[in-house]
Amino acid sequence: MKRIPLEPRADWRARAEALGFDWHSAPTPEDPIGTYWDESAYWELTAAEVDQLEAATEELHGMCIAAAGHVMERGLLPYFGFSPMAIDVIKDSWARRDDDQPSVYGRFDFAFGGEDTGDGQPKMLEYNAETPTGLYEAAVVQWTWLEERFPGRDQFNSLHEGLVATWSKVGDALKQLNLPQALHFTCMMPHAEDEGTLRYMLDTALEAGLSGKILPAADIGWTTPVDGPEDTLDGQFVDAEETAITAMFKILPWDWMLSDQFGAQLARSVMTRRVSVIEPAWKMIPANKAILAVLWEMYPDHPNLLPAFMDRRAFGAGATVVAKPLLGREGANISIATLSEEGKPAGAPLASLGGAYGAEGYVYQALTPLAESAGVDAAGNAVTHHAVIGSWVIDGVSRGIGIREDVGLITHNRSRFVPHLF
Amino acid sequence: MRKSRYVSVLLAGASLALSSCAGTGDENTTVYGDADTCAQDWDAQSCTTAYRAAKEEHVKTAPKFTTKEECEAAGWAACEVAPQTPTTAQAGGGGMFMPMMMGYMMGRMMGGGGMMGQPVYGNRNGYMFAAGGRNVGQVAPGTTSLAGNKVAMRAPSRGGFAGRMGGGS
Numbered sequence: 302m303k304r305i306p307l308e309p310r311a312d313w314r315a316r317a318e319a320l321g322f323d324w325h326s327a328p329t330p331e332d333p334i335g336t337y338w339d340e341s342a343y344w345e346l347t348a349a350e351v352d353q354l355e356a357a358t359e360e361l362h363g364m365c366i367a368a369a370g371h372v373m374e375r376g377l378l379p380y381f382g383f384s385p386m387a388i389d390v391i392k393d394s395w396a397r398r399d400d401d402q403p404s405v406y407g408r409f410d411f412a413f414g415g416e417d418t419g420d421g422q423p424k425m426l427e428y429n430a431e432t433p434t435g436l437y438e439a440a441v442v443q444w445t446w447l448e449e450r451f452p453g454r455d456q457f458n459s460l461h462e463g464l465v466a467t468w469s470k471v472g473d474a475l476k477q478l479n480l481p482q483a484l485h486f487t488c489m490m491p492h493a494e495d496e497g498t499l500r501y502m503l504d505t506a507l508e509a510g511l512s513g514k515i516l517p518a519a520d521i522g523w524t525t526p527v528d529g530p531e532d533t534l535d536g537q538f539v540d541a542e543e544t545a546i547t548a549m550f551k552i553l554p555w556d557w558m559l560s561d562q563f564g565a566q567l568a569r570s571v572m573t574r575r576v577s578v579i580e581p582a583w584k585m586i587p588a589n590k591a592i593l594a595v596l597w598e599m600y601p602d603h604p605n606l607l608p609a610f611m612d613r614r615a616f617g618a619g620a621t622v623v624a625k626p627l628l629g630r631e632g633a634n635i636s637i638a639t640l641s642e643e644g645k646p647a648g649a650p651l652a653s654l655g656g657a658y659g660a661e662g663y664v665y666q667a668l669t670p671l672a673e674s675a676g677v678d679a680a681g682n683a684v685t686h687h688a689v690i691g692s693w694v695i696d697g698v699s700r701g702i703g704i705r706e707d708v709g710l711i712t713h714n715r716s717r718f719v720p721h722l723f
Numbered sequence: 724m725r726k727s728r729y730v731s732v733l734l735a736g737a738s739l740a741l742s743s744c745a746g747t748g749d750e751n752t753t754v755y756g757d758a759d760t761c762a763q764d765w766d767a768q769s770c771t772t773a774y775r776a777a778k779e780e781h782v783k784t785a786p787k788f789t790t791k792e793e794c795e796a797a798g799w800a801a802c803e804v805a806p807q808t809p810t811t812a813q814a815g816g817g818g819m820f821m822p823m824m825m826g827y828m829m830g831r832m833m834g835g836g837g838m839m840g841q842p843v844y845g846n847r848n849g850y851m852f853a854a855g856g857r858n859v860g861q862v863a864p865g866t867t868s869l870a871g872n873k874v875a876m877r878a879p880s881r882g883g884f885a886g887r888m889g890g891g892s
Contacts, residue, residue: 351725434891441730456726479798479846488890495891508731522879526860527753531877537850537861539879545850545858553890563883574848575861630892701725714889723725 302346302415304674304686304719309340310449321500322442324493327715334679338438339717340446342676344688344704346723350415351457357423357605358409358692358699364603365428365587368595369395372586380611381591382627382661386568387559387582393572394582401574402581403474404696405467405502405550407588408433408703410712411690412607414672422604424669425596426689427625431580431588432552434494435691435718436460437501439703443720454722457702461505463695468509470696471579475511480547480577483512485540488552490517494714495552502550516540518553523566534569538576548577555585556628590625590664613665614644621651621668626658632713634658637668652710671710684708688719754843754851754860756826756869764873765829773840777827781842782806785821794820800845801825801867826869828853 310316317325317338328335346354372378373395378388394402407430413423440460447456472482486503488495496515503513522543525536538546551558558567570576586592593609600606608616616622618640626634633656638646672688689712691703707716755761761770787805788794794802799822825845843851849864851874860874 429892432890432892440727444727444730447726455724458726461727461730479848487884489885489888492889492891495889498891504731519882519885521884522881523883524876524879527875527877528873535861535863536876537858539858543858543879545861547848547850547858553884557887557890558884561884561886566883573864575850630890714892 302344302350302413302418302672304342304344304672304676304688306342306676307340307450313338313340316445316449317442320442320445322437322497324497325442332715335715336679336717337715338442339706339719341679342674342686342719344672344719344721346457346721347415348723350413351723354411354413354423354457354690354692354702355699357411357425358694359697361409361425361428361605362407362694362697362699364596364600365430365592368592368599369583369586371599372592372595377591377595378586380662381586381589383556383585383589384560386564387556387585390555390559390568390571390582391585395586398581398583401474401478401577402583403471403577404580404584405464405471406433406436406580406696407431407584407694408435409692409694411692412669412671413690414670414688418672419670420604423690423692424607425593425605426607426666426669427590428587428592429691430584432554432630433691433693434498434552435703435705436498436693438718439691439693439701440464441501443703443718446720447722451722456720456722458700460693460695460701463693463698463700464502464505465509467696468506468511471506472509472511475548475577478574478577482510483514484548484550484579485521485546486513486515486550487518487521489519499550499552506550513550514540518551521546521563523563534566535573536566536570538563538566538570546576548579550579554588554628554630555582590627590629591662593625593666594664607667607669609664609666611662611664612644613640616640616644616665616667618642618644622665623668624663624665626656626663627661629656629658632656632711632716635711637710654711654713678708687712689716753873753875754826754828754869756872760869760871760873761827761829770829773829774827776840777824777842780840781821781824785824785842785844788820791820794822798846798848799823800847800865823867825851825867826872826874828859 325338326335327337410426411423475482486499506513522539594611597609621639624636632654636650636653638650641647674686678684686706689705693700704719705716706719758770758774801823802820803823805819805821822844824842826843828841841853845851849862851860853859
């Protein structure tokens with residue numbers, strides 16, 4: 302795996318925008334350029350490396366489902382930092398997962414740099430099994446980049462075809478459930494990146510023959526029969542036109558929705574089959590970072606796993622570990638530290654990010670090297686680029702990758718997206 | 724090749740295609756099980772007229788199936804034999820089935836005095852649909868008849884999913 306600098310296309314911004322990719326840059330006062338889509342370089346993989354990533358992705362997806370089963374059998378959900386309501390919804394969804402809980406996608410994040418990095422195996426950092434983004438960038442934007450710059454080369458990316466085929470199966474599942482083959486797609490708005498991902502999901506669902514409609518989460522309505530009590534949980538969610546919401550795709554974490562004002566209504570509606578939600582609630586289990594410790598216990602020394610424990614004292618003194626909040630997202634509240642004799646951080650963390658998570662608890666994972674490359678940033682300073690491989694699972698199948706880069710050790714929501722080929 | 728043969732790039736002008744009847748503008752969409760129940764809220768004559776109109780509309784527009792099993796497999800709460808009409812008779816007749824009319828919608832049209840009567844069907848999940856697939860209310864799953872009953876829905880409350888921004892990862 303090699304990082305190769307390349308002069309960006311002169312009109313890359315216009316080309317990105319022509320694709321509807323309006324979140325290609327995210328300028329801030331500290332970083333007025335705010336590069337997000339970064340085609341000043343690309344990563345070149347070998348076919349063998351692609352095979353390695355594909356095999357690891359499918360094996361880990363299966364292991365995560367087995368680990369979720371283990372969590373349910375042993376009653377471990379209380380250790381995951383979930384509310385009692387979330388636990389009820391997860392149990393119901395898990396029990397019905399093979400019947401009526403259609404699932405579309407998820408994304409593993411891997412530390413991987415080929416044979417020169419660590420032991421040469423992809424290492425699972427986490428599984429974004431519930432609300433992954435970066436999908437349009439991977440499926441469409443890097444695909445069109447490849448078509449223009451290297452039309453003869455290949456890319457690990459059959460995401461688009463996978464999505465259309467999966468939506469078609471979702472349509473069949475809704476039919477089985479006697480629900481209209483129509484979905485509402487929702488996220489918090491305004492939010493350029495989440496809205497873009499949502500539009501792409503809608504596009505692929507429409508291509509599969511479903512009908513769909515986007516609405517801001519804040520516009521979702523709740524209505525109850527006039528002759529019943531006003532506070533009943535037996536009502537229905539409706540959109541702005543008062544059409545019933547019977548199936549919903551959301552880029553909004555379950556744990557947020559369930560702790561919100563309509564949380565109890567949502568819990569009741571999914572458990573009484575009044576509404577079908579994608580991703581289904583059981584995906585909260587593998588999306589929770591506690592799954593890392595469960596996996597390590599079930600599959601110790603698996604080549605694609607890193608040592609991970611709920612108690613950092615399980616690591617020896619002098620170990621460098623990454624603390625990850627159980628429900629954290631986008632790198633928030635992650636810190637990297639070397640442990641003292643007492644199993645506490647010795648001195649200042651090597652790296653850390655702020656955020657609003659952590660009260661729910663942490664899991665601790667051994668630090669592992671990322672793919673690295675010396676380079677220069679947009680301002681011309683010498684930096685080290687660290688790459689994390691996002692590997693997509695569409696309907697249980699490994700369908701391609703998107704690479705995120707950062708000069709820091711922790712990948713976060715502004716880390717750059719860099720295309721790849723092989 | 725490991726890459727997609729094609730991608731579609733429709734994002735710039737994402738089109739919305741949900742079959743909704745946006746802005747039908749009904750002031751009131753109460754569903755009544757029969758004319759007597761309707762007469763509790765409206766004058767009896769209008770209720771009977773609207774009921775007859777709904778029944779006629781029902782025979783004309785309800786989805787038709789060759790067998791009762793097919794009708795039930797489509798998810799309807801209850802199915803019945805479709806009456807013989809010149810059209811169904813021509814189509815090979817005798818064995819046509821359609822969902823039972825669960826009740827009818829009655830209300831004053833926005834901006835005018837006209838009354839309406841529209842058939843309403845229930846599916847097994849308890850959703851009630853009017854012609855065109857518009858959802859008009861909800862009853863207990865498995866309900867097949869609204870006789871002696873009415874269902875009206877409160878104006879929706881909104882903003883119950885607005886607590887936090889973002890959410891992708």
